[in-house]
Amino acid sequence: MANRRTFWANYEEPVRGYADTAMEFPRLFALLLLVLEWTRPGLPSPLRPICDLRVLNHFIQEARDAEVAMKSCREGCGLTEPVSVPQTTVNFDDWEKKNAMEQAQEVQTGLWLLQQALSLLRTSMTNSELNSHIDNSIRNVHSITAVLRSLNFQEYTPPASTGGLEGTWRVSTAAELLQVHLNFLRGKVRLLLLDAQACQQDVS
Numbered sequence: 001m002a003n004r005r006t007f008w009a010n011y012e013e014p015v016r017g018y019a020d021t022a023m024e025f026p027r028l029f030a031l032l033l034l035v036l037e038w039t040r041p042g043l044p045s046p047l048r049p050i051c052d053l054r055v056l057n058h059f060i061q062e063a064r065d066a067e068v069a070m071k072s073c074r075e076g077c078g079l080t081e082p083v084s085v086p087q088t089t090v091n092f093d094d095w096e097k098k099n100a101m102e103q104a105q106e107v108q109t110g111l112w113l114l115q116q117a118l119s120l121l122r123t124s125m126t127n128s129e130l131n132s133h134i135d136n137s138i139r140n141v142h143s144i145t146a147v148l149r150s151l152n153f154q155e156y157t158p159p160a161s162t163g164g165l166e167g168t169w170r171v172s173t174a175a176e177l178l179q180v181h182l183n184f185l186r187g188k189v190r191l192l193l194l195d196a197q198a199c200q201q202d203v204s
Helices: 027-039 054-071 092-097 100-124 128-150 174-195
Strands: 083-086 168-171
Touching: 054 128, 054 174, 083 100, 083 174, 100 128, 100 174, 128 174, 168 174
Parallel strands: none
Antiparallel strands: 083 168
16 A cells, blocks of 8 residues: 555546446435345345445446536526535545544545535525436435445434534535535545445355
């Protein structure tokens, strides 16, 4: 890891063959699969569906679709006020010094910030076409939060306010918010799931 220094989350990894099937992979079915795998009695610990990243890739694709749709919007798609969002760049030296719970806390805080920001955007938008994209994004953030709980990460308690939170910044446009959302999913969220202990267990 000595040669890794800073990971820029806006580096786009190709997801080959995924775009054609993205819309055929309903998020609720994916989440149901995860719950069923987690709760089946008398079986060795299975590899969770989220661990192969297909579910996350689906969420990333929908975040990308929302970002693309936002770029073509001309009215009825703005934020009414600046919002706090998580930083999306990862310094590997700092990241790897943190234990799993500290990494999870950072990701959970970022997801909570995104949920708050996306919810505000949803209430301020009047563009009906974009509403469905934002609704999907909000649901996906909720689903990822549920996934983290299923992987034995500590229950997250949201702060009373966003003031004083480390590793955040503020954006004033919907386009910036959706870009942060996309980059956070394919950056810190992906890293956390790749290194999750439950995802490292061998299936025997």
